[in-house]
Amino acid sequence: MRRPGLNCYRGIAWLRGPAAVSILGLIVLVFQAILLAHGGLTTLGANTFSMAIAGPFVSYGLFQLFKKLKVNRKVSVFFAAFLGDLFTYCVTAFQLALAHNSATSFSVALKENLVIFAGTQLPLAIVEGILTVVIVIGLESYAKPELKAVGYIREGK
Amino acid sequence: MEKKKNNKLLVAVLLILAVFIAFAPLFMLKDAEFGGSDDKGNSLIEETDPDYEPWAAPILEVILGGELPGEVESMLFCVQTGIGVGIIAFLMGRFVERKKWMKDEEE
Numbered sequence A: 001m002r003r004p005g006l007n008c009y010r011g012i013a014w015l016r017g018p019a020a021v022s023i024l025g026l027i028v029l030v031f032q033a034i035l036l037a038h039g040g041l042t043t044l045g046a047n048t049f050s051m052a053i054a055g056p057f058v059s060y061g062l063f064q065l066f067k068k069l070k071v072n073r074k075v076s077v078f079f080a081a082f083l084g085d086l087f088t089y090c091v092t093a094f095q096l097a098l099a100h101n102s103a104t105s106f107s108v109a110l111k112e113n114l115v116i117f118a119g120t121q122l123p124l125a126i127v128e129g130i131l132t133v134v135i136v137i138g139l140e141s142y143a144k145p146e147l148k149a150v151g152y153i154r155e156g157k
Numbered sequence B: 001m002e003k004k005k006n007n008k009l010l011v012a013v014l015l016i017l018a019v020f021i022a023f024a025p026l027f028m029l030k031d032a033e034f035g036g037s038d039d040k041g042n043s044l045i046e047e048t049d050p051d052y053e054p055w056a057a058p059i060l061e062v063i064l065g066g067e068l069p070g071e072v073e074s075m076l077f078c079v080q081t082g083i084g085v086g087i088i089a090f091l092m093g094r095f096v097e098r099k100k101w102m103k104d105e106e107e
Helices: A006-011 A018-035 A044-068 A073-099 A106-142 A144-149 B002-028 B037-048 B059-064 B070-106
Strands: none
Touching (some): A018 A044, A018 B059, A106 A144, A106 B002, A106 B037
16 A cells, blocks of 8 residues: 655645644744734734634634535535634734724724724635635545545545 | 545635635726735724834844844745745655555555
8 A cells, every 4th residue: 555645644734633734834834924024023923823824713613614515525625714714804804993093982993993804814714715625626536545534535435 | 435525625625715716806896006904003003002012022123123024024934934844745645645555555
């Protein structure tokens, strides 16, 4: 039997649960903060929370919920990715409104931030949901052994 | 076999849809300004919190003594994307080959 390399597991880490993604997300954000001046070291905690903790946990929770409700798998992958992506930006808007509201009130700042971040992210979130479905279809057709190994597909199905 | 064909069609439709969503605004909103939500967010902070002064500067900007040029920033993002796509393509290529192999062994 040929054994898959370790990288295959890492590539589909999100299937193993959201906790692994949090670490990976932190690594990516550290690189972007230092090399790209995108994000930053002082906002690392806030960015990690919105991007690598809140989003993935929502996606994972939704996926498990859809699984229990026996929704079509492709549909549930789409909505888990789509809503998780959108939720990331809602959390960002919430964080910004919480930090910067001295001239108005928290609720006004939250509304304005939501318009900017959730509004612009809507089409992107749809695209991201679509691409995630495409990747999952690819993995389902070509990487069955790995998916079985992480418990995504049950044995003998 | 039938299911496989359906999947191929679905993937094609989904990819076309994704490209359409990405490029439709360019053609449909000809006079629109295309900016980033980051810049909009910055100007919103100036409105909701006018007294705020950023108290930290990105490390790279401190080293360079100025902002990273926009083109270089785009380039770095592209390199990041390229590395990611390379890894995914390499692994998917291996998976596709392996499936062929396993089929040959069965026969």
